[in-house]
Amino acid sequence: MHIGFLTTEYVTEQQNSGGIANYLKKVATHLAARGHNISVFCIASQNRTWQDGAGVRVHEVKVRKMRLGRLSPFSPLVNGYLRSRALRRRVRQVHHLAPLNVLQSPSYMYPGLAFLKMRVIPLVCRVSSYAPLLLAARGLQRTVGTDIDSFLEVRQVQQANVAFCPSAFLQNVYARFEGIRPEVVRTPLDLANRREIDGAVYEAKLKGKTYLLFFGTLNRIKGVDLLAEALPPILIAHPNLHMVLVGPDHGMPGTPLLVDHMKTLNAPHASRIHHLGVLPKSLLYGVLQKAHTVVMPSRVDNMPNACLEAQQFSKPVVGTYDSSLEELIEDGRTGFLARNSNASSLRDAIERSLRLDEAQLAAMEVNIQADVQRAEQEDRISRLLEIYNLARERFNGHSVS
Numbered sequence: 001m002h003i004g005f006l007t008t009e010y011v012t013e014q015q016n017s018g019g020i021a022n023y024l025k026k027v028a029t030h031l032a033a034r035g036h037n038i039s040v041f042c043i044a045s046q047n048r049t050w051q052d053g054a055g056v057r058v059h060e061v062k063v064r065k066m067r068l069g070r071l072s073p074f075s076p077l078v079n080g081y082l083r084s085r086a087l088r089r090r091v092r093q094v095h096h097l098a099p100l101n102v103l104q105s106p107s108y109m110y111p112g113l114a115f116l117k118m119r120v121i122p123l124v125c126r127v128s129s130y131a132p133l134l135l136a137a138r139g140l141q142r143t144v145g146t147d148i149d150s151f152l153e154v155r156q157v158q159q160a161n162v163a164f165c166p167s168a169f170l171q172n173v174y175a176r177f178e179g180i181r182p183e184v185v186r187t188p189l190d191l192a193n194r195r196e197i198d199g200a201v202y203e204a205k206l207k208g209k210t211y212l213l214f215f216g217t218l219n220r221i222k223g224v225d226l227l228a229e230a231l232p233p234i235l236i237a238h239p240n241l242h243m244v245l246v247g248p249d250h251g252m253p254g255t256p257l258l259v260d261h262m263k264t265l266n267a268p269h270a271s272r273i274h275h276l277g278v279l280p281k282s283l284l285y286g287v288l289q290k291a292h293t294v295v296m297p298s299r300v301d302n303m304p305n306a307c308l309e310a311q312q313f314s315k316p317v318v319g320t321y322d323s324s325l326e327e328l329i330e331d332g333r334t335g336f337l338a339r340n341s342n343a344s345s346l347r348d349a350i351e352r353s354l355r356l357d358e359a360q361l362a363a364m365e366v367n368i369q370a371d372v373q374r375a376e377q378e379d380r381i382s383r384l385l386e387i388y389n390l391a392r393e394r395f396n397g398h399s400v401s
Contacts, residue, residue: 002037002098003388004121006087006105006112010042010058018217020106020128022305023187029054030188030381039094041087043111061090076149084114095121102388105160107153116159122395124387125160127182128302129153130173137221137299139253154178161391166303169324185387187303188380189312189372198282202290205274211242212350213291213315215284216306218245218259218275220252223297223320228262229343230297234350235269241354242272246279246287289313293353297338297346298323311372314365316356318349334368 005028009021028038032055044060051057063086065079094100100121105112106128115123131150135142157163157180164183165171175181218224224245231243243266245259255261263270276287288294294310295318301307307328310317317335319325329335336352339345356364 001101001385001388002039003031004091004094004100004103005038005040006084006091006103006115007040008043008083008106008109008111010040011052012058019302019305020108023126023128025052025056026188026190026305027381027384028056029191031384032056033191034381037098039098039100041090041094043083043087059090059094061086072145074145074148076145077152080110080149080152081113083109084111087111088114088118091115091121102391104388105156107157107163110152110156112156112160113152116156122388122391123160124391125157125163125182127157127163127165127170127174129300130170130177132177133173133300134221139220154180157182161394162387164387167324167327169322169327170302183387185383186375186378186380187305187308188384189308189375195285195312196282197285197289198280199286201276201279201283202286205276206242206244206287206290209242210238210240210292211244211274211290213244213246213288213294214296215246215288215294216296216304217247218249218251221299222301223299223341223346224258225252225255225261226297226341226343226346227295228258228265230347230350231262231266232269234347234354235266235272237351238354241292242274244287244291245273245275246277246284248278249275285309285313288315291315293318293350295346295350296320296325298325299341301325303327308375311368314368314372316353316361316364316368318346318353320346330367330371334364334371 005024007020007024009018011021011025028040032038038056040056040058042058042060043063046060047062048060063083102122102124104124104126106126108128112123112125131153135146164185166187168184171182171184216222235241249257249259251257259275263273266273294315296307297320301323303324307317307325317329319329319337320340321337322340326337329337331337336349338349
């Protein structure tokens with residue numbers, strides 16, 4: 001099958017951050033390993049085509065952003081449609097030479113918008129987020145522009161031949177607020193033979209240290225501000241404990257950099273807070289495999305790749321209820337769960353992880369590996385292929401989900 005992915009981000013040698021980028025890299029690699037022909041169509045700063053090490057063909061598409069001045073509230077509509085139109089032109093060119101059997105688009109930033117009435121290739125929409133929830137998690141107010149964004153994302157979910165999401169959490173959000181119930185297709189785990197580990201950063205900066213690890217985008221959605229509030233008593237009670245953060249720092253309203261905010265709230269212990277920036281996967285894994293506990297206090301999430309990766313390394317994760325992380329973590333058995341948006345509860349959950357003795361930690365690692373093995377046996381890629389075939393059946397019958 002020739003499968004195309006529409007996206008605004010993809011993993012390159014220069015850029016490997018972003019949940020959608022990492023999800024696509026993982027899925028495309030799995031599908032290519034099964035013999036499928038994979039083409040990724042990605043918005044970028046230049047036009048070029050290249051092939052990654054897994055045999056995935058990546059078509060980068062340059063789009064100029066329009067600035068509308070006084071009509072700026074309508075920028076999301078205009079720029080979103082321009083992005084999608086540019087992708088459609090490139091898809092048509094590729095489709096003419098090597099016909100595509102199905103296209104997959106994320107709901108976020110609706111790159112599949114121009115394909116809804118195309119009637120040439122079946123469209124599958126992966127529900128990656130729900131815009132009003134993300135806006136609230138960012139701490140921002142609704143505007144005309146954000147309402148347009150939300151409307152267009154939902155429209156793409158409604159009009160695609162099939163829509164699916166990775167978590168029951170997001171399925172229930174859409175069912176409750178939009179009357180749509182996407183299929184649930186769990187995110188696959190990384191192929192074990194693709195996990196290259198490089199300990200250079202660990203050896204240079206963290207060797208011999210006991211540390212908590214956060215990796216992902218540093219922002220309010222991921223709860224990094226809550227982590228900053230939770231840390232002071234923890235760092236006081238554990239004078240040899242360090243906090244390590246990996247990922248881009250996007251700050252939050254009123255705070256340009258969350259690392260600076262964290263160091264300000266923990267000024268006496270600022271030297272024990274380490275931001276390593278964005279790391280390639282191999283270097284990240286070198287840091288991850290030595291961490292004591294991984295902390296992910298998300299306000300909203302969607303079966304995050306980071307949690308799956310941590311569990312593949314048998315690491316306990318401190319997560320939050322009502323965020324989708326509770327679908328991956330069983331409190332006290334494979335990790336620890338805190339109340340959502342509650343720094344005090346997060347502090348207690350982290351302390352519980354730090355109180356594990358060696359025998360308890362070993363037992364938890366066994367439980368985590370048992371869950372990972374069950375996930376590997378689910379064959380989530382076959383389930384995804386079933387969704388693609390369903391989309392093709394509906395497309396040929398000219399009906400939409």
